[in-house]
Amino acid sequence: MLSSTSKGAERAKNKRGIRGWINPYHYNLERWAYMFQRVTGVAILLYLLGHLGDTSFFVGGPTGTGPSPSGWSFIGSIFENPFGHLILVLLVLVLFFHGMNGIRLILAEFGLILKKPGAIEYPYEAKSLGLGQKYLFWLGLTVAVIGAVWAFMIIFEGWL
Amino acid sequence: MRESRLMLVQYVTAVLAVFLVSIHLFMQGVLNTYDTAISFNNILSVYQNGLYATFLEALLVVTLVHGFDGVRVILHEWRQTAPWSRWVDIGTILAIVISVGYGTRTVILAVLG
Numbered sequence: 001m002l003s004s005t006s007k008g009a010e011r012a013k014n015k016r017g018i019r020g021w022i023n024p025y026h027y028n029l030e031r032w033a034y035m036f037q038r039v040t041g042v043a044i045l046l047y048l049l050g051h052l053g054d055t056s057f058f059v060g061g062p063t064g065t066g067p068s069p070s071g072w073s074f075i076g077s078i079f080e081n082p083f084g085h086l087i088l089v090l091l092v093l094v095l096f097f098h099g100m101n102g103i104r105l106i107l108a109e110f111g112l113i114l115k116k117p118g119a120i121e122y123p124y125e126a127k128s129l130g131l132g133q134k135y136l137f138w139l140g141l142t143v144a145v146i147g148a149v150w151a152f153m154i155i156f157e158g159w160l
Numbered sequence: 161m162r163e164s165r166l167m168l169v170q171y172v173t174a175v176l177a178v179f180l181v182s183i184h185l186f187m188q189g190v191l192n193t194y195d196t197a198i199s200f201n202n203i204l205s206v207y208q209n210g211l212y213a214t215f216l217e218a219l220l221v222v223t224l225v226h227g228f229d230g231v232r233v234i235l236h237e238w239r240q241t242a243p244w245s246r247w248v249d250i251g252t253i254l255a256i257v258i259s260v261g262y263g264t265r266t267v268i269l270a271v272l273g
Contacts, residue, residue, distance in 0.1 A: 067207075102178070
């Protein structure tokens with residue numbers, strides 16, 4: 001039986017928490033997909049909150065009372081530059097990946113593309129990534145890159 | 161609400177978000193040039209179209225519920241004590257109400273123009 005100290009040490013060893021996401025040691029494809037889904041999800045939510053803030057300047061910001069051309073040009077003067085445009089391109093990249101990988105997760109959740117579980121054997125390939133899930137992951141990544149190129153061409157049109 | 165029911169909310173909002181965000185990107189990125197899409201007059205006409213304003217409100221609610229519920233899931237996975245779980249749930253509801261309220265205020269003020 002474990003003593004209380006070694007129990008604590010055992011618990012600490014097993015509890016990897018958020019640091020566990022970004023430790024790529026012994027990651028398989030499914031684990032990478034899990035980590036990317038969460039990181040992109042948090043990034044999109046942060047953008048969304050920023051977007052709530054910037055669009056509010058269309059009506060004059062937090063204290064505004066209605067459509068405000070000056071408020072809108074103020075926010076444009078901050079974000080309408082290559083840095084702001086690059087954020088939009090990166091947003092499309094993570095948005096498309098998150099959406100495509102999310103569809104894969106929903107299909108898997110309802111058992112539509114889930115392979116039967118099997119024994120854990122070397123080289124420890126994720127058994128759950130069967131029935132086209134690997135292809136869906138790579139398709140998601142490909143669509144995301146194509147989407148980002150499309151966004152780059154649209155947003156940077158005047159700069160190219 | 162049971163956790164399984166909440167996960168169903170997460171999946172339903174995910175599917176709706178894919179649909180609504182695709183329409184938003186199509187309207188802003190394909191039907192318009194970038195400069196037109198962000199011009200003041202174009203945005204005003206978008207807000208003052210009842211159908212599009214309703215669409216933007218739906219987009220706001222769906223994406224924020226999905227986003228904050230996703231963070232709630234991450235925080236529940238991170239720690240599992242009873243007070244933590246309770247505060248995470250309360251914080252999620254508060255965050256959704258405040259952010260949806262702020263976004264809705266923008267939509268209403270723009271619609272009333």
